[in-house]
Amino acid sequence: MNQLIGDALPLALGIAISPIPVIATILMLLSPEARRTSIGFLLGWTAGIIVAVVVFTLLSSILPAEQSDATRIANALVKLVLGALLLLLAVRQWRGRPRGGAEPKLPKWMSAIDTMTAGRAALLAFALAAINPKNLLLAASAGILLGQAASAGAAVAAIAVFVVIAASTVAAPVVAYLAASSRMTGVLESLRAWLVRNNTTIMTILLLVMGVSVIGKGIAAF
Template identity: 65%
Template sequence: MGPVIGDILPLALGVAISPIPIIAAILMLLSPKARGTSLGFLLGWVLGIVVAVVLFTLLSTVIPHGDDAEQSKPVVGTITIILGLLLLVLAVRQWRSRPAAGAEPALPKWMAAIDTMTAVRALVLGFLLSALNPKNLLMGVAAGVAIGSDAQNAGEAVVAVIVYTVIAASTVAVPVIAYLAASSRMARPLEALRTWLVHNNATIMSVLLLVIGVVLIGKGIGRF
């Protein structure tokens, strides 16, 4: 169990530290329909994470692993290295997309419609951001491959999926739960957090993707 959890922890953190969905959740919490949209978004975010990691865990079972848990796994290693390289490419793209000094960062156009968004649309948005966003999708693939190749039985795989989901969803879940529990006291801190994330989104993501990409490449090499 230990090696599996060790493999998926950085990947789960990679999904958790995603400024755009956190910003979206905060905007929903500060909107007129805070309760419905934020809960819908959180549900969609969790569902997307679960679907992605479970799907790729199941698909990874067709990869040749060998009978000995200690023997090399070149196919898994190659896939892991490729995923790491793709994350490095995303890191470079994020770094190059940083706004110029003093410029106001551009946000996705769909954020302008959050005030009028329904709970169902928020759920769909959360699902799409967690399951189909390129960065999160790569994390889900890597986590699924790690779980499918290292989990010794179905019980270990289920626990690993739960751990991955809880950590990956935490940064969206915490502000939503905190705001709904004490909305009057959370408005100002959430606005300050939103402003900071907007101005540091590209830098945060580029550093995060760089670190996780290098980690995956190292783990992939270790599979040979």
């Protein structure tokens, strides 16, 4: 199981470091309905990660247990394709970066966060975790790895660790705000501004590293 967790850890960190959901969480914590919307967002984000990684883990686990040449090659090719897609997303992210001192563009839905209900926040977070192409590719890559667990218990434990790490950067500001809301406003605003400025760079490096890592695992599987 330790090997599985070690292999999936970079992918969990990849989801955790994604700036957009963290920025959305901070904006919710600065909104009039901070407690309700942030908790709804955290629950939806966690649920989306669980669904995505479990679905791909189950799909991976139905592959024949006996590692024939055909099965081994199929697994390797899947990893190579996922890694290549992550690299393509990295290139696309970098090509779309702000130029000439232009202000970074954030998704239009962020302008509606102040009026968002807890239910809508949960649905938004679920979509960002389970449907957004970047996170979906990372979850799919993790599921391919976790589906190779020797037992169901090992897979469940590895998935639990994966989810905790992947959801940690959304959970941390929510928990901190609930514990000490009066002291968190300035910190959250500074963090939001930094993430907005560096969103493209963070995501490009993240996708590049994850893509190379997954491709490396695919090559090693041949």
